[in-house]
Amino acid sequence: MANVLIVEDEKAISDLILMNLRLVGHEGRQVFDGNEVSEVLHEFQPDLVLLDVMLPYKDGFSLMEQKIFDGTPVIFLTAKDSVIDKVKGLKLGADDYIVKPFETVELLARVEAVLRRAKPTERYIIIDNVSIHFDKREVTLNNKIVDLTNREFELLEVLINNRNIALSRDKLLDLAWGYDYFGDTRTVDVHITKLRKKLEFENRIKTIFKLGYRLEV
Amino acid sequence: MANVLIVEDEKAISDLILMNLRLVGHEGRQVFDGNEVSEVLHEFQPDLVLLDVMLPYKDGFSLMEQKIFDGTPVIFLTAKDSVIDKVKGLKLGADDYIVKPFETVELLARVEAVLRRAKPTERYIIIDNVSIHFDKREVTLNNKIVDLTNREFELLEVLINNRNIALSRDKLLDLAWGYDYFGDTRTVDVHITKLRKKLEFENRIKTIFKLGYRLEV
DNA sequence: TAGAATTGTCATCAATTTATTATGAAGTTG
DNA sequence: CAACTTCATAATAAATTGATGACAATTCTA
Numbered sequence: 001m002a003n004v005l006i007v008e009d010e011k012a013i014s015d016l017i018l019m020n021l022r023l024v025g026h027e028g029r030q031v032f033d034g035n036e037v038s039e040v041l042h043e044f045q046p047d048l049v050l051l052d053v054m055l056p057y058k059d060g061f062s063l064m065e066q067k068i069f070d071g072t073p074v075i076f077l078t079a080k081d082s083v084i085d086k087v088k089g090l091k092l093g094a095d096d097y098i099v100k101p102f103e104t105v106e107l108l109a110r111v112e113a114v115l116r117r118a119k120p121t122e123r124y125i126i127i128d129n130v131s132i133h134f135d136k137r138e139v140t141l142n143n144k145i146v147d148l149t150n151r152e153f154e155l156l157e158v159l160i161n162n163r164n165i166a167l168s169r170d171k172l173l174d175l176a177w178g179y180d181y182f183g184d185t186r187t188v189d190v191h192i193t194k195l196r197k198k199l200e201f202e203n204r205i206k207t208i209f210k211l212g213y214r215l216e217v
Numbered sequence: 218m219a220n221v222l223i224v225e226d227e228k229a230i231s232d233l234i235l236m237n238l239r240l241v242g243h244e245g246r247q248v249f250d251g252n253e254v255s256e257v258l259h260e261f262q263p264d265l266v267l268l269d270v271m272l273p274y275k276d277g278f279s280l281m282e283q284k285i286f287d288g289t290p291v292i293f294l295t296a297k298d299s300v301i302d303k304v305k306g307l308k309l310g311a312d313d314y315i316v317k318p319f320e321t322v323e324l325l326a327r328v329e330a331v332l333r334r335a336k337p338t339e340r341y342i343i344i345d346n347v348s349i350h351f352d353k354r355e356v357t358l359n360n361k362i363v364d365l366t367n368r369e370f371e372l373l374e375v376l377i378n379n380r381n382i383a384l385s386r387d388k389l390l391d392l393a394w395g396y397d398y399f400g401d402t403r404t405v406d407v408h409i410t411k412l413r414k415k416l417e418f419e420n421r422i423k424t425i426f427k428l429g430y431r432l433e434v
Numbered sequence: 435t436a437g438a439a440t441t442g443t444c445a446t447c448a449a450t451t452t453a454t455t456a457t458g459a460a461g462t463t464g
Numbered sequence: 465c466a467a468c469t470t471c472a473t474a475a476t477a478a479a480t481t482g483a484t485g486a487c488a489a490t491t492c493t494a
Binding site: 366367368369400401403404407408424426427 | 480481482483484485490491492
Binding site for chain 3: 186196
């Protein structure tokens with residue numbers, strides 16, 4: 001079940017959408033013009049937004065430009081079948097695009113597709129007493145959440161993705177800091193130290209003398 | 218073991234591929250649309266890419282045209298069985314082509330074939346219970362990682378490259394220490410001792426009296 | 435087979451490399 | 465704008481490496 005925000009000024013269409021969503025087990029909230037949207041968002045957190053391009057007061061594009069939907073996936077609804085609109089919508093970060101009039105089956109299919117995509121498989125891994133949930137960006141040690149800083153998490157991610165492979169400090173800087181980072185390679189040491197301590201990984205993260213580090217699993 | 222990047226929007230298919238790859242000892246990372254790909258590449262370096270042609274946002278062909286996979290081998294996945302697509306994919310530098318729906322056996326066979334073909338540089342040798350991965354700089358004895366120091370590894374490398382050939386201490390110093398090294402030739406003895414012990418190579422590394430050493434395989 | 439020559443092994447220690455803590459700059463949050 | 469947080473760098477402590485010397489063991493040869 002997902003909560004869908006339907007932003008559509010034509011009540012008949014909005015009702016039709018809502019009905020169909022309910023048929024397949026979702027719940028919806030209707031909004032009929034662009035001004036209402038931000039108010040509603042305060043009390044209704046949608047998993048998906050169906051957003052008409054042509055709206056009273058504020059059109060769908062400008063709502064997108066305001067980024068009021070944050071990370072929530074958005075599907076544009078529009079009567080316009082022009083390529084320009086489509087490109088514009090997708091550039092603004094829309095997840096899909098449906099041209100009116102549409103088959104309800106198509107609508108539902110796209111809704112499902114976007115919802116599925118927005119909820120990626122939960123990637124997680126357990127090493128010793130540590131569990132790492134990549135999507136939630138959450139790491140626990142003995143079931144208690146460990147506060148990792150951004151860098152620490154990224155470094156951990158890189159080590160896990162390249163587990164059992166010795167990585168030089170330069171390589172680690174490339175992968176975790178970015179290819180455009182030019183700093184002291186000793187920085188890596190400091191962060192390795194922190195990971196070891198926070199995750200009790202003293203024996204998991206091996207130092208390869210004169211080379212770098214390796215996460216052994 | 219190889220790291221495979223699976224770029225495929227249909228989760229069911231992606232999961233199926235991942236499961237099968239894992240069955241034969243590979244590891245995989247799933248990506249569900251074209252936009253995610255470049256981000257993921259920053260922290261995950263695949264040995265092989267399985268690339269769906271039909272993807273949300275950016276199709277497989279345009280990803281290939283951007284050359285973001287660099288030298289990494291790519292196998293296209295597609296539902297289209299048209300010759301044109303096939304030619305196009307291969308022209309863009311794909312290493313192989315699989316038409317959906319495919320037999321998992323066929324998939325795995327092609328994956329192995331491409332990996333084998335693409336990795337002529339993966340130098341790797343097994344002697345008794347010891348395996349030596351030159352590129353990863355990793356040596357195992359009975360499947361457990363053996364910690365070799367830098368010098369020890371270099372000496373081992375030289376011995377393997379000259380296996381079954383007797384090498385004088387001076388020659389070994391030249392090859393493993395460098396032509397500009399001028400030290401006691403007895404140093405070699407100490408390191409030979411260590412290699413013998415660490416790798417249980419007492420009978421593999423033979424002493425040639427008044428000459429030097431030979432690794433017999 | 436004696437004993438000289440050669441090789442094996444261990445312990446040591448200086449040089450190098452890594453670990454850890456401290457500091458302050460830059461950015462964030464309330 | 466003050467209190468925090470993060471994190472790169474600096475500074476210092478700790479560790480590892482590996483050449484060397486000492487002596488034991490082995491091998492060769494006369």
